[in-house]
Amino acid sequence: MLSIAQNLDRQDALAALRQQFYLPQGTIYLDGNSLGALPVAAKERAVEVVNQQWGQDLITSWNKHAWIDLPLHCGELIAPLIGAAPGQVICCDSISVNLFKVLSAALQMQKGRSKVITTVDNFPTDIYVIEGLRQQLGEVSCELVLSEESEIETQLDERIAILLLTQVNFRSGRLLDMRRITELAHEKGILVVWDLAHSAGALPVKLDGCNADFAVGCTYKYLNGGPGAPAFIYVAQRHQGEFQQPISGWMGHAAPFSFNSAYAPVPGVKQNLSGTPAVIAMSVLEAALNVWSDVDMLRVRQKSMAMGEFFLECLKACGLDDEFVCVSPDSALERGSQLAFQHQHAYAICQAWIDAGVIADFRAPDLLRVGFTPLYISFEELWQAVNKLKLIMENKEYLRDAYQSIQTVT
């Protein structure tokens, strides 16, 4: 398997991109789906924005270094990665806050309908935001409907206002068919909000091509924007006239520095800005996004799928495929850029793997989640990672941790 891995690495058209990232020596990082690695350009920008722009140019940087343009500029850098024509994406706030804006605005656009449907195993914050809106507006104006992911298509009817889906399931990695589901929903007059947390930067997303209505996403996973980096929001051009989000702040005003007391939203996606943008974080994000300027997202997808398949083969070659039950879809075409495995000792195994220099993550109650980031991970690393896992399972090192964690809980 080692020679296969090395051969795949030699043929890898994205291999040179690794030079644009810092990665700790002796670590194999399979958790870029939680927090992307540090781009060299982002590290340099952090020093520049703090020392020079803040420290030396102070308040004049709003114009001198175009701080004021960062949210739209970052949005325009993300747009081609998610299949959006210009003028529809802006960076701001968090996914949770952006979901609140878009769900509230979309509910207003769907007069006479109050149901918001999502999947029961969606990422919790997506469900919580609907619950928060229901608590605020009342059950009559906002009703939460939870459906099994596999049954979502049969649940769509004319009483539903909004369908909120995460394109790639955060646990299983299942990739939903954005085009078909959006089309089905539109046939029933439903507006669709896509959460791209696990798809932006992981695979080609085609928001415009799928006739999407709205989307949100984060930039700290596959887009490598840094821990807690600002999120983004997409509002399709055709909705921008009617769309009005409720958290109206001065940065979303048509003339923020006129200091008028009457709110007049700036036309377009920019009205999603509320408060002062997070300049340091957004400047670092902008530098990180520039890594993508020459990256072909189809190549990223090809390598991502190949990595998933290769990882499964490595498990098989090491005789671990029976013990680790893969709960992700069988076909690489139906997965995002991750694999999830069920194991009763998943937590302890994950800890032992980290101790051995392989960072993956654990998702309660019993999933080991492995993420593939084609920009900076090699096939040889995957083989090494599985080998380390094999040693852990042979030596049952993890049982000590498992025992300790049981001791802690009880």
Next chain:
Amino acid sequence: MLSIAQNLDRQDALAALRQQFYLPQGTIYLDGNSLGALPVAAKERAVEVVNQQWGQDLITSWNKHAWIDLPLHCGELIAPLIGAAPGQVICCDSISVNLFKVLSAALQMQKGRSKVITTVDNFPTDIYVIEGLRQQLGEVSCELVLSEESEIETQLDERIAILLLTQVNFRSGRLLDMRRITELAHEKGILVVWDLAHSAGALPVKLDGCNADFAVGCTYKYLNGGPGAPAFIYVAQRHQGEFQQPISGWMGHAAPFSFNSAYAPVPGVKQNLSGTPAVIAMSVLEAALNVWSDVDMLRVRQKSMAMGEFFLECLKACGLDDEFVCVSPDSALERGSQLAFQHQHAYAICQAWIDAGVIADFRAPDLLRVGFTPLYISFEELWQAVNKLKLIMENKEYLRDAYQSIQTVT
């Protein structure tokens, strides 16, 4: 005046703090009320959080470097500066977003009342957030009432749900009497939300002492947290049981990593967290807040008031006091840490002053705003700044700019 300034600087108990900040050579910075200067500790932390914590320790930093605790920890560092006992302040999002949370929650607590009153010359985002809420909830549930600042106390009656005030007016610098106004409002059953944008770090704020209900504030002005640094929110202990803010995200859940689909807010102020915290920005902020650990806020207030008085004396000594009409209150006790002057050429004069190395700011339509930041500005600098202003006025340098700006507009 120079010798008076130098004498005041020699007696300045806060003078040594300047060593904890970077300030550009040859610049006198009188705009710390817009963006605070860069603390040495913040610069070092920026490198540490990006290079080491993100770059080397990656996802493990959430525990290893306690990223998960940053919002509460920063809140606890701010609490003593605003007179709040522990457990009532947390850092998150922007002022606009936090105002939305607190206004929505407070409206729910005030069943039967729908009016939200604020001042017509409040900072616009405060008014816009009320307008956004009105647009979302409807006029029946949220009605905006605008009052002149001078008449606010006579406008309070039992039909009003919430009084939203900025403690220090962003234009005039007028300092409102938090204790008296809060008491008057409470007599009518009104909940009060204080915006501390221009008071946190500028003067001793006594939220608990004034029996305040709620407050929001930013950290990028007098608290020197960096451009677009996270804001904070205060919820008085007695309201924390009933308070429920609508933007319910996973970080405000009682058990965020259990990934339950039912939202159960964590008890206390922490439920104000929505999405993933802005780690880089908040880590830099934490370092900046540590500057305050040994600072006596009464000393800050004394120096701030002395600086305002001294600046006015310098203007008089230079014969500029007639030309620059001070629109701030006469008494230093009724001002925050800034002065505002009306001048028909304020914009052009501000530009010429910046060209001469003095950074103040302009507020439309005709105000020159001068901020005093006792932690890093000296009396001698104030004297130098006014001298430069005198030269500008004598040479009428600003008229060239004024002429050019007229050319641009027409």
